[in-house]
Amino acid sequence: MSRRPLVREVPPTTWFFRHPRYMRYMAREVTSLFIGAYCLLLVVAMQRLSAGPVAWQGFLDALRGPGAIIFHLLAMAAAFYHAGTWFNATQKAMPLQIGEEFVNGSYISGAHYLVWAVLSVAVLFFAGVF
Amino acid sequence: MKERLVQLEVLRYNPDTDTEAHFQRYEVMCQEEWVVLDALNKIKADIDPTLNYRWSCHMAVCGSCGMMINGEPKLSCHAFLRSYEGVIRVEPLAHFPVERDLVTAPDDFMEKLKRVKPYVITKQKKPIEEGEYKQTPAQLMKFRQYSMCINCMLCYAACPEYGLTPHFVGPAALTLAHRYNLDSRDEGRKERMEVVATKEGVWECTFVGACSEVCPAHVDPASALQQLKIVGSIDWIVEHLLPGGKP
Amino acid sequence: MAKSNKPVVWFPFAAGGTVIAFCMPVIVVLGFLAALGHVPPGLSYENLHAFAAHGLGKLVLLGVIALSLWSSAHRVRCTCYDFGLRADTLIATVLYIAAIVGSMATALFLFRI
Numbered sequence A: 001m002s003r004r005p006l007v008r009e010v011p012p013t014t015w016f017f018r019h020p021r022y023m024r025y026m027a028r029e030v031t032s033l034f035i036g037a038y039c040l041l042l043v044v045a046m047q048r049l050s051a052g053p054v055a056w057q058g059f060l061d062a063l064r065g066p067g068a069i070i071f072h073l074l075a076m077a078a079a080f081y082h083a084g085t086w087f088n089a090t091q092k093a094m095p096l097q098i099g100e101e102f103v104n105g106s107y108i109s110g111a112h113y114l115v116w117a118v119l120s121v122a123v124l125f126f127a128g129v130f
Numbered sequence B: 001m002k003e004r005l006v007q008l009e010v011l012r013y014n015p016d017t018d019t020e021a022h023f024q025r026y027e028v029m030c031q032e033e034w035v036v037l038d039a040l041n042k043i044k045a046d047i048d049p050t051l052n053y054r055w056s057c058h059m060a061v062c063g064s065c066g067m068m069i070n071g072e073p074k075l076s077c078h079a080f081l082r083s084y085e086g087v088i089r090v091e092p093l094a095h096f097p098v099e100r101d102l103v104t105a106p107d108d109f110m111e112k113l114k115r116v117k118p119y120v121i122t123k124q125k126k127p128i129e130e131g132e133y134k135q136t137p138a139q140l141m142k143f144r145q146y147s148m149c150i151n152c153m154l155c156y157a158a159c160p161e162y163g164l165t166p167h168f169v170g171p172a173a174l175t176l177a178h179r180y181n182l183d184s185r186d187e188g189r190k191e192r193m194e195v196v197a198t199k200e201g202v203w204e205c206t207f208v209g210a211c212s213e214v215c216p217a218h219v220d221p222a223s224a225l226q227q228l229k230i231v232g233s234i235d236w237i238v239e240h241l242l243p244g245g246k247p
Numbered sequence C: 001m002a003k004s005n006k007p008v009v010w011f012p013f014a015a016g017g018t019v020i021a022f023c024m025p026v027i028v029v030l031g032f033l034a035a036l037g038h039v040p041p042g043l044s045y046e047n048l049h050a051f052a053a054h055g056l057g058k059l060v061l062l063g064v065i066a067l068s069l070w071s072s073a074h075r076v077r078c079t080c081y082d083f084g085l086r087a088d089t090l091i092a093t094v095l096y097i098a099a100i101v102g103s104m105a106t107a108l109f110l111f112r113i
Helices: A020-050 A053-062 A066-093 A105-126 B036-047 B107-115 B137-148 B154-158 B160-164 B171-181 B189-196 B210-214 B221-241 C007-036 C045-053 C055-082 C088-112
Strands: B003-012 B022-031 B066-069 B072-075 B088-092 B098-100
Touching (some): A020 A066, A020 C088, A066 A105, B171 B189
Parallel strands (some): B003 B088
16 A cells, blocks of 8 residues: 555635635734835824924825825724734733733733723823814 | 434545545434534445544544544534534645545654654653652643643644645644743753744744634643744843853 | 744834834824824924924834834735745845834934924
């Protein structure tokens, strides 16, 4: 009897269609494209800010319009999805053992969500949104 | 007892005659509370004795009956027929070569398992008169979860990075490395990190998390691998950036 | 096989991922308000300039932008691989250089303020 194992190749460009969990993973990874693009916008913003009040006003004016709104909505979805997946992962990467038992993972992620909420509200407050 | 006619679509491959695998449809009368493995056993007994698959304990302990059931890596002894509707598609574990029908070749995993030295390593053996190696419950809890692995390879079948880059050491082997690294009796961390912290080791992982979702023993390999990345990074900083840290 | 130098890129990726998670949603929300035409007072030239003129403000802005850039660059690299683009060395080089250039430019702009 011969040994002739059959090797099944994984399709390198379409593998993630095989299972919803792979699609969720790819969604998480793809957020980086929008967040990366937004980071570049922030670099431009710093340049405009350093160039004086007229340049900054020009930047703010250019930021208005339907295109910018759609871009911001996409970036916002990406940023929130990233935040959720990241905070959920903290309990896996940084488990906390007190005495014998490990602290329930939802407390670790929950603490991150709490700090996030406080920080975000504080930033909005100091930016004068409310 | 209630009975139900179950349809299964099983992947067949005979290395002596086939160049490709194909699906074969079976219809078999099953008890309501049966699992997929029971259905396969019934097929083999009553319909087609040529069907090949591995199994042993029938109680999710031995880890030999892993298969893809409707595209999901599962222990077939743990996959209840009542949770499936319509035709159930049964394939050999993904990412492993098919030896015959539902039997895969685990050679690659076995080699990797050996490579991470999944056993307690001590620099000096303690003479028996000195007594046992003691461990507190807290020290045990540190790694207990990771010691539950039954080597069923479902995590390898779930991990797309292993499928795309087969040299990746993979979830179960790396998790066992972490399990022994965390053991208070062990002194082999340095040796294991020589495998764990290579390009083929933990750094191929992109934290898909599929391994933990399919693990029948709730080992959570994804958590072990993320912790190994942090350990590996701290090691790197100590070795390269701290004075006198160079090994 | 020798140990990998991957921690050099992974550690800032992890740090940046944390920074993005904590800071990016609220930053994008502020930008979104501006895009809608309701520029928050904090984004007026006077206020933002005063913030960036302070040493601590500079540090915060540079830290957030540089780490987020690096983290995104690293993840885009992995995403390219997952989409089947196998020129990993080229993609990684381009993306990491872009992140470094972006960070250096940010530092320069902030220095000028």
